[in-house]
Amino acid sequence: MNAREPDSSAQPVAVIGAGVVGMAAALSLQREGRSVTVFDPEPPGEGCSLGNAGIIAPYAVVPVQTPGILWDVPGMLIDPLSPLAVRWAHFLPLVPWLVRFARASRPSRVDAVSKALASLLPRVRDAWKDLAGEAGTAGLLIDGEVLMLFGSEKGWRDAQFSLDLRRRRGVPTEEIPAAEALRLEPALAPVFVRAALIPDLSWCVDPLALTRGLAGRLRALGGEIRAERVRAARPRVEGGAVLETDGGASAWDDVVLAAGAWSRPLAAMLGAPVPLGTERGYHVMLDHGAGLLGRPVNLNDRGFYMTPMAGGLRCAGTVELGGLDAPADPRRADAIERQARRLLPDAGGKLSDWIGFRPSMPDSLPVLGPVPGRRGVWLNFGHGHLGLTLAATCGRITADLVAARDPGIDLAPFSAARF
Ligand SMILES: Cc1cc2nc3c(=O)[nH]c(=O)nc-3n(C[C@H](O)[C@H](O)[C@H](O)COP(=O)(O)OP(=O)(O)OC[C@H]3O[C@@H](n4cnc5c(N)ncnc54)[C@H](O)[C@@H]3O)c2cc1C
Structure with missing residues (x-):
């Protein structure tokens, strides 16, 4: 247009x-x-x-609140560094949002939410190409695939619900041997047991x-x-x-x-009046020299992506429920950095870190x-x-x-x- x-x-x-x-x-x-x-x-x-991970993700038909997530809440409270954590000091004000979040995790609701997402997602890449083309920034978007890694068999088993829901919505996902993932991305350390490729996405090398x-x-x-x-x-x-x-x-x-x-x-x-809350997320930028990764890599069990960007390797993700006012918890950015370095031992120095506030409805x-x-x-x-x-x-x-x-x-x- x-x-x-x-x-x-x-x-x-x-x-x-x-x-x-x-x-x-x-x-x-x-x-x-x-x-x-x-x-x-x-x-x-x-x-x-x-500060986001830069992924334009037509495959994202799985809401955050998958069935059974309620059972994870005690763990989220106990471990402030878990990929999905709740800050104790902010627990009470969060309760109404959490109750709706829990209600939205019923299997029938998750299915309906997934269908609603699937009504938007097939359009997203064309819509971005059109708009970025208008703005003269289409060169910031790269077409490709994401490599998902699973650090343990338990992580792989836990992901089956999401993988299956994606398949049912027609999202192509190809399980590949861990050795094949290492061939695709030779800078990765062999610290994962399973891998999958999701094709047909775009990523942005400079969201700002x-x-x-x-x-x-x-x-x-x-x-x-x-x-x-x-x-x-x-x-x-x-x-x-x-x-x-x-x-x-x-x-x-x-x-x-x-x-x-x-x-x-x-x-x-x-x-x-709507129950809008926030899911706080973090990123760490690491120097990646001439480029350690050829595509975005998702460390599924740790809840973050590593995306090669113009300004470095962006390691971004995780969820912290804690409102808009609490200061950042630097330990969460440190935890992302530790995991990223375990996976990519040749990553260079830390360039910066960041916290951002996702605008989040309890039903995703x-x-x-x-x-x-x-x-x-x-x-x-x-x-x-x-x-x-x-x-x-x-x-x-x-x-x-x-x-x-x-x-x-x-x-x-x-x-x-x-x-
Ligand atoms: C770690 C992390 C990784 C992510 N990765 C991805 C990803 O890979 N792919 C993806 O699709 N999404 C990702 N996201 C989510 C994505 O970044 C957000 O959903 C998106 O940026 C929200 O955009 P927004 O314009 O709604 O909000 P914002 O970018 O926060 O903009 C809201 C604006 O409103 C302004 N504002 C607030 N109050 C007022 C007021 N009273 N008057 C006027 N202006 C006001 C603010 O100053 C701000 O500029 C990620 C998020 C995080 C935190």
């Missing part, structure tokens, strides 16, 4: 949040000839979108540059990014909303809320669509582990909705009213 020329009579749209999700929606709207203003006190792409590219193209097409926090949002009877920012109040016929993990209070003000589905019962107020947040994967697709769907076009997908599973 080609972008239209800027048009002074274009209908204005406000987008709250300049992460990859907000910027993808903003550019999708702007290139259709809308006049888009994005509000964010931070520069584009510097929230959760900065990807979002900055969207922002640059938005501006080139006449869109605006204002460094202002939206402090309050009031829906209007005639549709749209009034936004109060550091810069004053302004009225909009169409507003898109895409403020990632911080969307909850604004969603409630706009008439959509984003909130996408209108605020029920209101006109001109659109929701696009809560993408959890899949914000990069889904951003271009959900941005396009949002542009369809604002233009009153049928997005060609059943949005009921993503409704804010599902809880």
Whole structure:
């Protein structure tokens, strides 16, 4: 699709949040000839979108809350370094989210969630190629496969539910001998017992540059990014909303809320109280010289990926439930680094580490669509582990909705009213 020329009579749209999700929606709207203003006190792409593992993952049809996960909660509390951990000090405020998370882990619900994800995921690579092409950043995306490694037979057995669910959703997964994995990636140490290849994905070698590219193209097409926090949002009877920012109040016929993990209070003000929480994740960047890995590698039992990126090898993942305010636990980044070095003994020095806040709904589905019962107020947040994967697709769907076009997908599973 080609972008239209800027048009002074274009209908204005406000987008709250300049992460990859907000910027993808903003550019999708702007290139259709809308006049888009994005509000964010931070520069584009510097929230959760900065530090992810970079995988655009059409295979990600398995929610976080698999059946039986409740039995893991005591272990999550006892071991603060486990791949999925809960911070004791934050346990009580987390209980309502955890209860919904547990409810969503019933087999029938997991199946329904997986089907809903599968309705979006086949579109994600084409949507990204189109949007990154528009922004001139398609070169940041590499097509390839992910190599999954399993450190123990127990880890392999535990993964069977997910592997089977993927197969049922038509995701090709090829189990390969561990020796074949070592042939594909000779820098790996033989510290795993099983391996599998998942083809047909893309990965991004610089997620921050990807979002900055969207922002640059938005501006080139006449869109605006204002460094202002939206402090309050009031829906209007005639549709749209009034936004109060550091810069004053302004009225909009169409507003898109895409403020990632911080969307909850604004969603409630706009008439959509939703149980949005956060799954904190970490990354460590290691020097990988001329490149130790030829493809992303997932250490399945430790819950993280190692992705070769422009700025080094990014070892990113794990889940820590602990809210938005608690400081980072440096031991978690250290644990990722230790595991990465065990697997890749030739990895170079540590370059940096990072914590990010995934915007996570307890059922692993984003909130996408209108605020029920209101006109001109659109929701696009809560993408959890899949914000990069889904951003271009959900941005396009949002542009369809604002233009009153049928997005060609059943949005009921993503409704804010599902809880
Ligand atoms: C370790 C880790 C690895 C990951 N790996 C992957 C991966 O490989 N593939 C994948 O698809 N996903 C991955 N993810 C998830 C992905 O990064 C997130 O889902 C995605 O970045 C969320 O994007 P967002 O735009 O919704 O949020 P953010 O990037 O956090 O952006 C939200 C923006 O809203 C702004 N904001 C907040 N409040 C306000 C306000 N009141 N007014 C205005 N602006 C506001 C913030 O400043 C921020 O810029 C990973 C996440 C982590 C933590």
